Amino acid sequence: MSRASDVEGDVKSKLDISHVEHSNADYTRNIDARVRNPLLGISKSDLRVQVAGFCHEFGFQDKEDVFFRGALAAQNPETYESFGELTEDDKNVLRREVTHKWHLPRDLYWSIALCSLGSAIQGWDNTGANGANLSFPQEFGIENNQALVGVINAGPTLFGLLSAWAADPINNRLGRRGTIFLTGLFCVFPVLAQSFTQNWWGLLICRFFMGLGMGVKISTIPVYSAEVAPAAVRGGIVTSFQLWVAFGIFVGFCSNLVWYRVGKLAWRFQLGAAFAPAIPVLIFIWFCPGT
Template sequence: MGQHDSDTLKDGLKIDEVEHTGADYSRNVNAKIRNPLLGIEKEQLKANTAAFCAQYGFVDKEDVFFRGALAAQNPTDYEDIPELTADDKHYLRREVTHRWHLPKDLYYSIALCSLGSAIQGWDNTGANGANLSFPQEFGIEHNTWLVGVINSGPTLFGLLSAWAADPINNYLGRRGTIFLTGLFCVFPVLAQAFTQNWWGLMICRLFMGLGMGVKISTIPVFSAEVAPASIRGGLVTSFQLWVAFGIFVGFCSNLVFYRIGRLAWRFQLAAAFAPAIPVLIFVWMCPESPRWLMKKGRYQEAFKAFCRIRNTEMQAARDMYYAHCQVLEERDAFAGVSLGRRAWELIAVPRLRRATLASGWIVISQQFSGINIMSFYSSTIFSEAGYSTKDCLLASMGFGLIMFIFAFPAVYTMDTYGRRNLLLLTFPNMAWCLLAAGLCFLMPTGSSARVPLIATFIYLFTALYGPGIGPMPSIYFSEAFPTSHREIGAALTICVNNSVGSALSLTFPSLLAKLGPTGAFGFYAGLNIVAFIVIFFIVPETKQHTLEELDYIFGVPTRRHVAYQVRVWLPWWIKRYLFFQKNAKLEPLYHLEGTSGPHA
């Protein structure tokens, strides 16, 4: 079966079109996205699925897998397939008409595991409020670099621990990894409340980073691997949704403990342990990632997991068999076994390099947006604007509330409007909001409009961040890499994220002191424009394609992608939106052959 499917794929992709043989996705010059089952005769497909079932112990499920293979082979033309039952066709139709009607086990898994991401947001805001008091208690209020190091402690150690995501996931699976990292989100977080000096606090925050570095690369990967392609973006968005929820609750917590006085920072920092408790207790009730189980050769368990997160056995068999066929191709294309070899292939193999470059730039762009600076230092910023301590916390809570509310639109737009389009829409608008907020600091201190205008532009910036770059990194790096390199790719992306985030968190207090609020905000406005330009050229669209089909997306050479944006997309956009030519036609970059994904 595997050999025949592989041969079919090789024959279907003409050498002069894609300039490669075998399953080498790195030279997909003609931008074709091909279904690996396309072109296989029905009798041969039945023989292939029978061989698959015999090999992996599904003899009693031969008919189910055959029907699933037919549905995978004909994702849009299933109505005329006589072998499919009436129930099969009914549920295939509902995948289009009722995309969000999925088993409760799927939503339970997404919700519970994403709850772990609330810890990250809550900790950021706990530090935000604590910045108003702990530097004074430890006598380091004038040492802006040291305050920056303490605040960025979790991302500094997260930079080191992110590399452990690959071996830990390999041995413990997604659930085991989430449980292990949850322990680091309870005990070091609570220990912060009992520290007696600045270096004790920093040690606690460094230990927090050990868990967070692995956690934030595992949870999105787990979500992406269990979600169906049509709403994968919306489901993985739950990671950012819960981060935003944690930020909002953290600001509320800051206000609750504010009246304690000079010891408030201890409670503000330690309260972030709360979301980790239900995760530690209930994570074992989630199904394990079926793609991880397939990677480990545990196909029986993988099928049971697929059945828990799909509406019917046929749909579970379809997704499993389709993924299996693509995994066979990936094994030929990406042969790395050791951790070092797989890490090297992220740079050496063009398909992987393009995924690494796009994912890495998206996480850099999130840091360039300035949102983490707002999360850590919004109270400090509002203090610069002339707010009292209480008003600083209230204004920061408004920032958290807006971030949480505007994370919801991304759930629905991520898989319709698209990842790339949302980024291109929001970055220029975030830039002018930051610039406007910075210029408002130049208004006279006594002006009654000064403080409200600063807050308004910061809130507008946050509202644009929510459905744009906010959820994008966790979605993109969790889907961009093939199964063979998903953990190490996510780990590298998180390392890039933590490196840039740590650098910006470390430097912002000094930047604010040297340039003032106007200069600092103008600096980040410029970074937003840089992020927009690079995204325009190098980041491909990934919406509504299966994880396996994305091998072809990232197989398109970067120069082909850049040339399309400059020669085709940009002229079309100018005609359509500047000259209002409604009849302007956009020639798609990707051409689908036997898949259900969208043209782009």
């Protein structure tokens, strides 16, 4: 019997169903041919023991029954209607996730708004240099050194490429909210410090520190968005990251235009203005739910 047939038979036997539709998964590339539900095959008694252990470890003893009902629903997303342990209110909420998929808790909208603002900061930070490089090379006497000007402009991207590799250990250590807060600090102080630099190497150092935060932030915000969003709307919410980065680019160009006629100081305002939207992210990220 083929591997695909084995998998289909395994699914049928475990879920007690007579027919399984083939998904679009390519069996030659996915050795399991499906994404396995981690709760599949666990008995109710064992599931209750695991839930009790989880609640005891993280201090949710008073919510143990709620977590158990949630685990049952997650274990059997297609057959939860038949479970007597779930209340009618539980079932109504689960039904509404499908029939009213945009009727979401206020905390979720708040979290996505903060993530959208964090994404827009990414775009704004990237475009500040587009206006500033019209004047800061003359300020520092490097207008004839195009390679150096290019390195200064690309500094955040270069260091972001390196810092992105640190996203996983930092997230494991600080959690999603802690990581977003930490990277937000790099979107405030180095960005603002750029406006006060007196030489090209000081500007380059500030932009390198910007990149340290940007690389980790761009790797964390989409993951946090996916973790707080229900499955029915997860795809749309996660892909909004690119939309808001593009919006930040638009706002960055508008800011460049606003400061363009200031004169010799224009480049300082163009580079430093992007610190402002990072302030509410630093403050209000702690009002968002953890994941």
